[in-house]
Amino acid sequence: MKYAKYLLIGILFGIIMTKSEAISWFRIQEMFRFQSFHMFGIIGSALMFGVPMVIFMKRKHLNTIGGNPILFEDKKISVSRYLYGGILFGLGWALSGACPGPMFTLVGNGFSVILVSLGSAILGTFVYGLVRDKLPH
Amino acid sequence: MISILSQPWPWYVSGPLITFIMFLLLWTGGKFGVSSNLRSLCAIGGGGKYSDFFRFNWKNNVWNLVFVLGAVLGGFIASNYLQSPVLLTLSDATVSDLQELNVSFNGGLLPAEFFTWSGLMTVKGFLTIVVGGFLVGFGARWAGGCTSGHAISGLSNLQIPSLIAVIGFFIGGLMMTHFLLPLILK
Numbered sequence: 021m022k023y024a025k026y027l028l029i030g031i032l033f034g035i036i037m038t039k040s041e042a043i044s045w046f047r048i049q050e051m052f053r054f055q056s057f058h059m060f061g062i063i064g065s066a067l068m069f070g071v072p073m074v075i076f077m078k079r080k081h082l083n084t085i086g087g088n089p090i091l092f093e094d095k096k097i098s099v100s101r102y103l104y105g106g107i108l109f110g111l112g113w114a115l116s117g118a119c120p121g122p123m124f125t126l127v128g129n130g131f132s133v134i135l136v137s138l139g140s141a142i143l144g145t146f147v148y149g150l151v152r153d154k155l156p157h
Numbered sequence: 158m159i160s161i162l163s164q165p166w167p168w169y170v171s172g173p174l175i176t177f178i179m180f181l182l183l184w185t186g187g188k189f190g191v192s193s194n195l196r197s198l199c200a201i202g203g204g205g206k207y208s209d210f211f212r213f214n215w216k217n218n219v220w221n222l223v224f225v226l227g228a229v230l231g232g233f234i235a236s237n238y239l240q241s242p243v244l245l246t247l248s249d250a251t252v253s254d255l256q257e258l259n260v261s262f263n264g265g266l267l268p269a270e271f272f273t274w275s276g277l278m279t280v281k282g283f284l285t286i287v288v289g290g291f292l293v294g295f296g297a298r299w300a301g302g303c304t305s306g307h308a309i310s311g312l313s314n315l316q317i318p319s320l321i322a323v324i325g326f327f328i329g330g331l332m333m334t335h336f337l338l339p340l341i342l343k
Contacts, residue, residue, distance in 0.1 A: 086186050127229050149298070152298075
């Protein structure tokens, strides 16, 4: 069962997202109104550990449990795709109050209507695939 | 133990745990980025007939679909077995700002007025659930990642493109929160 470990990591992720309340529409509103440190604290402390961790992993050339090197790819430099795509994503994040990870976890929390948000996000991805040649990247 | 875990987790516990998730995924040969699953789901659904973008070997990404299936189960476990004994404590300023927009805060995770199946048929519900979801999916793929892929994985790897994307997330989020939501919700 090579996939069992990913299921377990996912379960842990879903529990963290729920217990941190990062899946809450209200918390996202609070963040975009700068009325609480909570969400900034979550992302900020994740990075406080994440940045040195990635530097360490790159320096030590660590391997995966499968024995392959852990690779960190540099993202292609550009401004337009990240800025325009990011702005559209941000509009959606503040409107729906959830990014993709929390959408999955909200469904598990019993909010079955969020399946419609997920379906709509899949449709958005599909439409992007149709029109991507016409967009600046 | 369970009663401690059932309390809401503070940011200084949750944030480092998210780093730990990123570590576990890297260590097991994956990477932390949720939105690419939406592309895989398009490919599985036959999207390759309509765009090259969905012609790729999605079978290499099954591990990530299993991860988000876990994220659903984790939500179920947390809400059933680690149910918080207290209501969500939202800042008073947010509560009163939202009240002005006719959104009442009930201590739950989502506004009860429109995040329901019957709310879906209202203008507010349709915009937040359907249009919001569409923008998230479209924008994430255009930007090449979402909060996990850019704000956590990309920034941890000091990627300038991810910084641009996160700045974009906030430009969009602030525009929605301060200019568009008042028009939509009032």
